[in-house]
Amino acid sequence: MIKTVSVKAGDIKREWHTIDASEEVLGKLATRAANLLMGKHKPLFSRNADVGDFVVVTNAAKIQVTGNKTGQKLYHSHSGYPHGLKTVTLEKMMTTFPERVIEHAVKGMLPKNHLNAKMMKRLRVYKGAALKTVAKTKTIAAEKTEPAAEPKK
Numbered sequence: 001m002i003k004t005v006s007v008k009a010g011d012i013k014r015e016w017h018t019i020d021a022s023e024e025v026l027g028k029l030a031t032r033a034a035n036l037l038m039g040k041h042k043p044l045f046s047r048n049a050d051v052g053d054f055v056v057v058t059n060a061a062k063i064q065v066t067g068n069k070t071g072q073k074l075y076h077s078h079s080g081y082p083h084g085l086k087t088v089t090l091e092k093m094m095t096t097f098p099e100r101v102i103e104h105a106v107k108g109m110l111p112k113n114h115l116n117a118k119m120m121k122r123l124r125v126y127k128g129a130a131l132k133t134v135a136k137t138k139t140i141a142a143e144k145t146e147p148a149a150e151p152k153k
Helices: 026-038 090-096 098-109 116-121
Strands: 016-020 054-058 074-078 085-089 123-125
Touching (some): 026 054
8 A cells, every 4th residue: 555645844854955057058057956946856755845955056157048048038027117117138137147047047947836935045046156155065966967877786
């Protein structure tokens, strides 16, 4: 008989992951960060519980994008007043606030429910190298994915 396991607060163990964004493609980096924030890599993953880890992204200013997205991708915000729509290109956003580019991409890949804000609080993005937060990281997720080793017989 298979039993359904419900995740309890005491079962959740959060780790710190560091991702170096230099020379990484924005979408692939955001996907990896979103999966770590949601906890999809854990065996206790549950969609209705917040079981994810902390993620620190460093070197946000060195991120790469494919195609012509630098001039064509637009970020919109509205002040709430009439004619208050502001539009900024990715190129301008990268020069002013490169952290917001990664935060925006990761937020779009997280579930749109009450857990979104809790998960986003565990994301730290730095323009350059982070000093204080990286010191307490336990695991580094910056390595490229490699094929799993063959099990010995």
